[in-house]
Amino acid sequence: MRDNDWTKILGWPGYRVYRAEIDEAAKALKLWVRRKPGNRRIVCSGCGRRVSEIREVYEREVRDLACFEYPTTVVLERYRVRCPDCGVKAEKVEQLPSQAPFSKRFEEAVGQACESAAARQVAKRLGLASSTVRAMDLRYLERWAAGRRKPALRQMGVDEIYLGKKPKFLTVVSNLETVEPLWMGPERKKETLDEFFRTQLSGRQRRGIQAICVDMWKPYGLSLEQWAPQGRIVYDKFHVLQHAQQAVDEVRRAEFFRQGGRKRELVKGKRWLLLSRWVNLEPGQKRQLNQLFSLNRRVMKAYLLKESLDRLWTYRYEGAMLRSLQSWIDQLRWQRLKPFEKLAGMLLDHLEGILNYCRTKVPLGVVEAVNGNLKSLLRRGRGYK
Numbered sequence: 200m201r202d203n204d205w206t207k208i209l210g211w212p213g214y215r216v217y218r219a220e221i222d223e224a225a226k227a228l229k230l231w232v233r234r235k236p237g238n239r240r241i242v243c244s245g246c247g248r249r250v251s252e253i254r255e256v257y258e259r260e261v262r263d264l265a266c267f268e269y270p271t272t273v274v275l276e277r278y279r280v281r282c283p284d285c286g287v288k289a290e291k292v293e294q295l296p297s298q299a300p301f302s303k304r305f306e307e308a309v310g311q312a313c314e315s316a317a318a319r320q321v322a323k324r325l326g327l328a329s330s331t332v333r334a335m336d337l338r339y340l341e342r343w344a345a346g347r348r349k350p351a352l353r354q355m356g357v358d359e360i361y362l363g364k365k366p367k368f369l370t371v372v373s374n375l376e377t378v379e380p381l382w383m384g385p386e387r388k389k390e391t392l393d394e395f396f397r398t399q400l401s402g403r404q405r406r407g408i409q410a411i412c413v414d415m416w417k418p419y420g421l422s423l424e425q426w427a428p429q430g431r432i433v434y435d436k437f438h439v440l441q442h443a444q445q446a447v448d449e450v451r452r453a454e455f456f457r458q459g460g461r462k463r464e465l466v467k468g469k470r471w472l473l474l475s476r477w478v479n480l481e482p483g484q485k486r487q488l489n490q491l492f493s494l495n496r497r498v499m500k501a502y503l504l505k506e507s508l509d510r511l512w513t514y515r516y517e518g519a520m521l522r523s524l525q526s527w528i529d530q531l532r533w534q535r536l537k538p539f540e541k542l543a544g545m546l547l548d549h550l551e552g553i554l555n556y557c558r559t560k561v562p563l564g565v566v567e568a569v570n571g572n573l574k575s576l577l578r579r580g581r582g583y584k
């Protein structure tokens with residue numbers, strides 16, 4: 200076959216095959232390529248600007264799509280160039296997206312295969328290590344995400360997901376209008392969220408953020424103050440009620456240790472019931488809770504406080520919302536329920552962000568839905584964390 204024919208079969212735009220070798224015993228094909236004479240546009244891989252000064256020519260070897268049954272390797276002549284901005288850099292070549300020894304379309308084929316099969320199987324079929332395939336799939340996903348035009352981020356959600364192992368938490372940023380996760384990073388520190396703002400958004404995009412739905416978590420607050428000070432912080436129902444659930448759980452635990460014998464048995468195993476909403480319980484479960492409440496008034500009070508806090512988000516005017524919060528706090532008097540006193544203090548400290556719920560309409564339920572989707576995604580996931 201003439202080199203000209205190999206050029207057609209390979210089909211790399213701007214490149215021609217000048218040498219081909221077939222290893223029949225090993226069933227392998229190797230092609231050597233260089234630029235076509237007319238292909239003079241050389242671009243810096245660091246910044247994408249056009250450059251003219253070539254420092255050196257070297258060979259890069261990458262695995263490409265198989266030709267019939269022959270696994271194919273392409274050896275490419277590549278330039279090292281001198282960029283006025285970046286210094287000495289490799290030239291940008293469309294089919295060489297990373298340092299890894301694979302062509303772009305090979306990585307794409309692997310990434311697509313990983314959508315319907317486990318990385319382990321894909322690796323076996325191609326004679327590669329599983330870790331290599333997983334890395335390729337990640338790069339494929341990243342390129343796919345970067346290539347998409349993203350809608351403007353006006354309402355932003357920040358969530359933490361508890362993993363329980365290292366990293367213990369994951370911070371997830373989502374677009375609440377499109378109900379779409381945008382980014383995730385390890386831990387839940389100020390630096391975590393800082394990194395999102397620094398690497399994912401331009402200054403103009405940051406200034407376009409109107410509202411941010413977030414938990415009352417100081418490190419996030421500090422990062423938002425620095426990067427999106429014009430964005431209105433909204434502490435939504437979902438996040439606040441999570442704190443109320445924790446308070447119920449603390450009361451339950453304290454009562455469990457305070458009481459002995461038969462009563463202790465009653466508190467035991469009721470955690471899930473106590474964290475559930477009354478409306479979602481079966482009659483039998485309601486009976487179990489009522490039995491518990493008749494023996495322990497403190498647990499009952501805690502449960503009622505959690506249930507009634509929900510009402511705050513039914514008001515559309517901040518005056519009404521504020522009065523409702525005040526009467527909720529009044530109910531705490533004489534109850535000696537420390538976890539709820541702590542919660543009340545926290546709500547008062549974050550009052551502006553709670554009342555912002557009336558001033559900025561963040562789609563109700565979306566925050567919870569995004570959070571739930573992410574959790575199932577992580578469970579089901581391709582195993583990347």
Ligand SMILES: [Zn+2]
Binds near residue numbers: 243247248283284
């Ligand atoms: Zn450059």
